[in-house]
Structure formats: structure tokens, C-alpha cells
Amino acid sequence: MSQPTPLARITPQAPPPLAATAARLTRKQKAAIIVRFLINEGAEVSLSDLPDTLQGTLTTQMGSMRYVDRATLVSVVDEFAAELEGMGLTFPHGVAGALTALDGRISPQTAARLRKEAGVRQFGDPWEQVRAADLDDLVPIVLAESTEVAAVMLSKLDVPRAADLLSRLPGEKARRVTFAVSQTSAVTPGAVDRIGLSLAAQLNDMPETAFADGPANRIGAILNSTPSALRDDVLTGLDAEDQKFAAQVRRAIFTFAHVSARVNPIDVPKVTREVDRAVLITALTGASAGDLADVAEFLLDNMSRRMADGLREEMQELGRVKPKDGEEAMTQVVNAVRRLAASGEITLIQPDEDEDADE
Structure with a gap:
């Protein structure tokens, strides 16, 4: 075996x-x-x-x-x-992540202090801050920095923003920066990172402003609710003092006269639903009796025929309205448009700067 x-x-x-x-x-x-x-x-x-x-x-x-x-x-x-199934809650990593999560929920002063104490590097990629910055804040930095640094910044921005930034520079500076871009092929990633940190630090050193909107927008919002005579008088005075600022204020103003030019016709039904019917009739009647008849017709032409016919009949029954009552009603229509635009339900057509200058 x-x-x-x-x-x-x-x-x-x-x-x-x-x-x-x-x-x-x-x-x-x-x-x-x-x-x-x-x-x-x-x-x-x-x-x-x-x-x-x-x-x-x-x-x-x-x-x-x-x-x-x-x-x-x-x-x-x-x-x-x-481990993933047992994870109930995660927190942002570091001060940078916490500030991002709390953006808009803590005061700008507190956020600025924490950013300064944490250091720029705590905010992740510094170029994200540079790319998200307002071009009005980047222009003085570009003018103060060397041509080489400006060329690196231009190369890191999205093409449309880079073009916009370049167009805001003086001609000679723009030409030097454009040529310097051709010399950036040998720039190392480390150098680009250091430049980004420096630029982000300059942006973070800018003082916090007390107002979210610029002065032109604030004045424009105020003049939107003032009588037309006072508004015209203020704009005439601004033209005499500072024509550039006056033009900015005019672009920020949105009155009943701008409705036909800046409201999309398909959004008219949304606007009319937002306004009380009696107010709408008063506004249309007051506009039809004056220089704003074309705006009233624009609104009537872009709603349902049945509603437009009903409104026309009620406008005839109402007869003549006092100018003050008509203007107040038109202001309420404008306020409705602005509310819808602010909530994102409608999108206003942006005015052309050349047309604005001619107004």
C-alpha cells in the first residue's frame, strides 16, 4: 500500500x-x-x-x-x-470652510476679522478669490503691480473677465501687460501660487464698506420713488456737478417710462397679476392721458385680449384721474416689476449705455 x-x-x-x-x-x-x-x-x-x-x-x-x-x-x-452610513454630520474643515458655510449669516466685520486672524492661506486657493473679485477692485491692484504680475493675473482670469479688465486699463499699460503675457510660459506653479497669495492678501486688506450697493444705485433707488419733477430737477443738478455720476444714476433709475423698454413682453402677465386691479386701471388711465400712452399700450397689448378689453372698458368708466393719483399708481406698478426682478421671477432687459446717454 x-x-x-x-x-x-x-x-x-x-x-x-x-x-x-x-x-x-x-x-x-x-x-x-x-x-x-x-x-x-x-x-x-x-x-x-x-x-x-x-x-x-x-x-x-x-x-x-x-x-x-x-x-x-x-x-x-x-x-x-x-463609515459613510454611520456618518450623521460633517463640519467644514478649518476656519476657511467655516467662513464659507457661514457666509451671509455673520456680520462682515466679524468675517473680516476672522479672515485676517486665520491668514490668507486658510481660504484655500487664493486665485478663487481673485477670480471672484470685482473688477473695480482689481484695476487699482493691476496699476500698482509690476507688468509681470499683471500678466499672470490676466492669464488666470476667465477670458471674458480678462478682456473686460484689459479694456479698463490705460492704453500703454494694457499694451505692456498684453506683451508680458507672451513671456509667462516659464513661470513656475510655485510662483503663480505666491502671486495669487499676494493678490488675495491685497483684496482682503481692503476695508469693508458700510453699503452693499454703490452710490449710483442707492440714489437711483431713491429717485425711483420720487415725483418725476423732483427726479428731473435732481438729475439736471447732477449733470452740472458730475456728468459721469449722473449717467450712472440714470442707468440705475427704473420708472414707468422704462417699462416698455426693459420688461420682456412675455412677462407682462406676471406684472399685471402682481398689481391690484384698481391700481393698474388708475396707472393705465393716467399714463394714457399723458406722455406715457405708449407704455400703457405696451402693457395692454401683451396681456390676454379678454383682460385688455375689460381694462379698457374700466379705464373709460374711470375717466380722468388726478396726476398725483396716476403717478402713485404707476409707482406701484414699477415696484411690482422690481419685486419680481429681485425674486428672479422675471429678468429685466439691460439698457444700452449709448441709449442711456441720449435720454
């Missing part, structure tokens, strides 16, 4: 339990496995928001690994999924 071979006497060992397999791995190895698995499955994995050190650690870890069996993969994925 033949004796069993040594191989036959070896008892096969069962594969280790899944939990025990995953337990031997470090969290860095598990992270590398999850990232690799997601990439293999075609998921969009954006790691650029991670700190540079973590990106480097993850890359090094993935480069040091060769093979992971299916049992280990299943174990790591199950553990990762269990």
Missing part, C-alpha cells in the same frame, strides 16, 4: 476572515484602495481640494502598492460604506 505524499498530508488553510484581512491594513492603504477602486469604476474623483501633503501621501501610497485580492477589496469597501 502506497504511502501518501508529503503534499497530500498538508492540510489546506482557509483564507483569513475578511475583517481580519482589512484589519492588517493602515488607513493610508485603505484610502489608496478606495481611490483606486473608484477610479476603476469610472467615478470622477477630485482630489485637488486636498492639502498638498495629503495629495502627495496618497500618490506615494498608491505607488508602493502592487496587488490586492478580491477578499481584501470587498472588506475595505464594506468598511468604507459602513
Whole structure:
């Protein structure tokens, strides 16, 4: 009788339990496995928001690994999924993330102080701040900085904003900056990052303003609600003092006379529904009796025929209205338009600057 071979006497060992397999791995190895698995499955994995050190650690870890069996993969994925399911709440990372989450909920003064105490680097990519900044704030920075720095800034902005910024520079400065862009091919990522930090620091050093809107918008909003005679008198005075500012105020003004030029015809039914019927009849009657008859016709022509016919009949029954009553009613129509525009229900047509200058 033949004796069993040594191989036959070896008892096969069962594969280790899944939990025990995953337990031997470090969290860095598990992270590398999850990232690799997601990439293999075609998921969009954006790691650029991670700190540079973590990106480097993850890359090094993935480069040091060769093979992971299916049992280990299943174990790591199950553990990762269990952690996600058990996660009830996450908080933003660092002061930068907390400020982003609380944007608009804490006072600008507190936010500015925290930004200064935390440091610019705490806000993530400084170029995001530069790209989001108002061009009026970027122009003086460009004029104060060297041509090379301005060229880097121009290269980092979106094309439409870069073109707009360039058009606001003096001719000679714009030509030098444009030429300097051709010399930026050798600029290193580190240098671009340092320039971004410097620009973001300058933006953060700008004092907080007390008013959200500019002076032209504030004056325009006030004049919207004033009688037309007073409004015309104020604008005449502004023309004598500062024609440029007067033009800005005129662009910010929206009165009943602007309705036909700036309200989309398809939005007229929304406007008329927003206004009390008696007020609307008074406004249309007052406008029809004066220089604003074309605006009244614009509103009547762009609503349902049945409603327009009914309003015309009631306008005839009402007869003549006092100028003061008509103007107050027209102001209420304008206020309705502005409310709808502010809520996003309608979009006003932006006036052409050349047409504004001719008014």
C-alpha cells in the first residue's frame, strides 16, 4: 500500500476572515484602495481640494502598492460604506470652510476679522478669490503691480473677465501687460501660487464698506420713488456737478417710462397679476392721458385680449384721474416689476449705455 505524499498530508488553510484581512491594513492603504477602486469604476474623483501633503501621501501610497485580492477589496469597501452610513454630520474643515458655510449669516466685520486672524492661506486657493473679485477692485491692484504680475493675473482670469479688465486699463499699460503675457510660459506653479497669495492678501486688506450697493444705485433707488419733477430737477443738478455720476444714476433709475423698454413682453402677465386691479386701471388711465400712452399700450397689448378689453372698458368708466393719483399708481406698478426682478421671477432687459446717454 502506497504511502501518501508529503503534499497530500498538508492540510489546506482557509483564507483569513475578511475583517481580519482589512484589519492588517493602515488607513493610508485603505484610502489608496478606495481611490483606486473608484477610479476603476469610472467615478470622477477630485482630489485637488486636498492639502498638498495629503495629495502627495496618497500618490506615494498608491505607488508602493502592487496587488490586492478580491477578499481584501470587498472588506475595505464594506468598511468604507459602513463609515459613510454611520456618518450623521460633517463640519467644514478649518476656519476657511467655516467662513464659507457661514457666509451671509455673520456680520462682515466679524468675517473680516476672522479672515485676517486665520491668514490668507486658510481660504484655500487664493486665485478663487481673485477670480471672484470685482473688477473695480482689481484695476487699482493691476496699476500698482509690476507688468509681470499683471500678466499672470490676466492669464488666470476667465477670458471674458480678462478682456473686460484689459479694456479698463490705460492704453500703454494694457499694451505692456498684453506683451508680458507672451513671456509667462516659464513661470513656475510655485510662483503663480505666491502671486495669487499676494493678490488675495491685497483684496482682503481692503476695508469693508458700510453699503452693499454703490452710490449710483442707492440714489437711483431713491429717485425711483420720487415725483418725476423732483427726479428731473435732481438729475439736471447732477449733470452740472458730475456728468459721469449722473449717467450712472440714470442707468440705475427704473420708472414707468422704462417699462416698455426693459420688461420682456412675455412677462407682462406676471406684472399685471402682481398689481391690484384698481391700481393698474388708475396707472393705465393716467399714463394714457399723458406722455406715457405708449407704455400703457405696451402693457395692454401683451396681456390676454379678454383682460385688455375689460381694462379698457374700466379705464373709460374711470375717466380722468388726478396726476398725483396716476403717478402713485404707476409707482406701484414699477415696484411690482422690481419685486419680481429681485425674486428672479422675471429678468429685466439691460439698457444700452449709448441709449442711456441720449435720454
